Amino acid sequence: MNYDHVRDQDPAVADALTGEVERQNDTLAMIASENHVSEAVLEAQGSTLTNKYAEGYPGERYYGGCEYADEVEQLAIDRAQELYGADHVNVQPHSGSQANMGVYLAVLDPGDKILSLDLTHGGHLSHGHPANFAGQVYEVEQYEVDAETGYIDYDDLREQAEEYDPDIIVSGYSAYPREVEWESIQEAADSVDAYHLADIAHITGLVAADVHDSPVGVADFVTGSTHKTIRAGRGGIIMCDEQFADDIDSAVFPGMQGGPLMHNVAGKAVGFGEALEPEFEAYAEQTVANAKALADQLHERGLELVSGGTDNHLVLVDLRPSHPDTTGKEVEESLEDAGIVLNANTVPGETRSAFNPSGIRAGTPGLTTRGFDEDACREVADLIAEVVDSPDDQDVFAEVAERVDELTDTYPLYD
């Protein structure tokens, strides 16, 4: 990948851009929310649509010259509808957080009540954390995963809903390795006459490929990001029944955004098109098989997994039982030195802090894009375990780094 025009004009930025290509090529991207898009998606995102104002929706714009913007956005919408079977789709949210904001704005008033999963138990900032607008504008109560099992206890959730009487229940998570039972949460929401927002940000690809149950047609609103397990470039999406279509569309524009990022909408269109191909289903299945292999081997090496394993693309390791003196941040930093990039993460019942938590989260979407299979993922689990066992040993890092080099050579990414 060469950035010839940037290099001619602005070598400093070109250096950073090529540095990033090399970084992605030469390291293992195991941050569970990251992936690598195709060159087709990159090209679409880098297109001249970045120049175009297209406030409004296809066929109803506030500016002239939207002929091609309309074509691209309609393609993104049609493909998303085919992928998810949703009545109505809005592809304009700039990110997953903004997709959630769009839903809140459409159906809540300031001061209304949100019931959502605690951030340290796997929830997301935009579900009502005090540092996020959602926690500042709305009243928030949070549920937790079961301390023993690491699973959501749907009976407890229903009881909590009955006591708190929320206006909306938010499901869908950032660090939850298990299948989510949308129907059970919908029943809890129905029992207190609340809306249900299913935020599938992490699992948009798994749901699209039917390797995770879909909340579309179950939950009132489904939001997602378009850059995690699906490879459609950075952005967000909202899906809902026809009855909420106008409310959602006007909450997104003019409610909280101006002109859509049409170049990103083009990326979404191309990425959704790729996800409609049969190979994508195989990709999503392999992503989950790889996460299971990773989980099994980490367990084999004596590490404790929250919930004991995984049903999706990510694993969450609780370091406390096996390595009580090692923190997630230390492991994250040591692994980065060795070329494995993942993140420190809080675990249910966290006893340290959000900045230096007791867990690590690792995902397989990026590795699977590069072609990793279960054997390669078991090898990666061994490498992680070796670093966790010797968090200060430079010789171990060097050895692991060499194995990472071999793996990245075997599974190349960008030219």
Ligand SMILES: *Cc1c(COP(=O)(O)O)cnc(C)c1O
């Ligand atoms: C990643 C994520 C989002 C979206 O995040 P953005 O960075 O705003 O795109 C929303 N909800 C959950 C549960 C997430 O994990």
